[in-house]
Amino acid sequence: MQQPELKADEVVLVGAGNVGWHVGQRLKEKGIRVNLVYSRQKAKAEALGRLLGCAATNLLTAIPGLNNCLYILTVKDDVITEVAESIRFLDAPNRLFVHTSGATPSSVLTAYFSHSGVFYPLQTFSIDRQVNFSRVPLCIYGSDQEATSVLFDLGKQLSDQVAIIDDHQRSVLHVAAVFVNNFSNYLFGIGKDLVENKQLSFDLLRPLLMETAEKIMDRSPDEMQTGPARRHDQSTIATHLEYLERYPEWRKIYQLLSKNIEEKYA
Ligand SMILES: NC(=O)c1ccc[n+]([C@@H]2O[C@H](COP(=O)([O-])OP(=O)(O)OC[C@H]3O[C@@H](n4cnc5c(N)ncnc54)[C@H](OP(=O)(O)O)[C@@H]3O)[C@@H](O)[C@H]2O)c1
Numbered sequence: 001m002q003q004p005e006l007k008a009d010e011v012v013l014v015g016a017g018n019v020g021w022h023v024g025q026r027l028k029e030k031g032i033r034v035n036l037v038y039s040r041q042k043a044k045a046e047a048l049g050r051l052l053g054c055a056a057t058n059l060l061t062a063i064p065g066l067n068n069c070l071y072i073l074t075v076k077d078d079v080i081t082e083v084a085e086s087i088r089f090l091d092a093p094n095r096l097f098v099h100t101s102g103a104t105p106s107s108v109l110t111a112y113f114s115h116s117g118v119f120y121p122l123q124t125f126s127i128d129r130q131v132n133f134s135r136v137p138l139c140i141y142g143s144d145q146e147a148t149s150v151l152f153d154l155g156k157q158l159s160d161q162v163a164i165i166d167d168h169q170r171s172v173l174h175v176a177a178v179f180v181n182n183f184s185n186y187l188f189g190i191g192k193d194l195v196e197n198k199q200l201s202f203d204l205l206r207p208l209l210m211e212t213a214e215k216i217m218d219r220s221p222d223e224m225q226t227g228p229a230r231r232h233d234q235s236t237i238a239t240h241l242e243y244l245e246r247y248p249e250w251r252k253i254y255q256l257l258s259k260n261i262e263e264k265y266a
Helices: 018-029 042-052 077-086 145-158 167-196 206-215 234-246 248-264
Strands: 010-014 033-038 055-057 069-073 095-099 116-121 138-142 162-164
Touching: 010 018, 018 033, 018 042, 018 116, 018 145, 033 042, 042 055, 069 077, 077 095, 095 145, 116 145, 116 167, 138 145, 138 167, 145 162, 167 248, 234 248
Parallel strands: 010 033, 010 069, 033 055, 069 095, 095 116, 138 162
Antiparallel strands: 116 138
16 A cells, blocks of 8 residues: 655644744745644634634644644753653654754654654744744754655745754754854843943944854854954953953853963964
């Protein structure tokens, strides 16, 4: 007997957080039907359901088994396995199950489903902020050739940049993403607190922050590094460290980063 062909004619979103909202809206924009949204909080599921014009539930057991359906788990990393286990009853040869986590291996789903994979959008998402989804790199991975092909085709409809990335590559990408996004954002926060503690506006630093990001769009960060540590200006570094004595944790960060930069450009 011929195996049913794997397709993603419609989507069920399991999770209505930041990623659920953005992926859901992009699917709708591209005319891909979202059948149902699940969230533990009924109001959240219903809010996204209204936006996407589909049903909503707060019960995992109420998620229907649909033919040719892609189930996208956009729940937080720590509960992907638990949620997958709870919906393993949905497994069928013409259904595909993916998570959207950069840090979670694909194997957490292969344990429960015939076809599974990862659909990791490499961008930072917040519900209340628009994102140009066509420019979001989609890192996809399928447990088998059919799953990979379905995810690749879907990815191409949603974004201009789709790449097949295996578990190890994705975990390294995720570490790198933490450096370029989460850590740099934390450093922006330190800058903001430092100026605001002296009644200065963070707006004074915003153009610098923008130029820092823009100039590495076509140059390498190595080429673009500036600052006292890059120039080995010891007296400036000493003055900064003295000022930071009132902020011991930030002082440690300043010292560590300066040491790394100095050693790199020795
Ligand atoms: N945000 C990003 O920038 C980003 C980017 C790329 C990939 N990702 C990945 O995408 C996934 C979702 O991230 P997110 O930012 O959308 O997270 P989020 O906004 O915090 O939403 C997480 C979702 O997980 C659900 N959840 C939490 N605990 C649960 C449980 N015990 N059982 C069932 N559902 C539970 C929440 O449901 P309730 O609403 O009911 O609490 C919510 O719908 C994660 O794997 C993350 O690593 C995130």
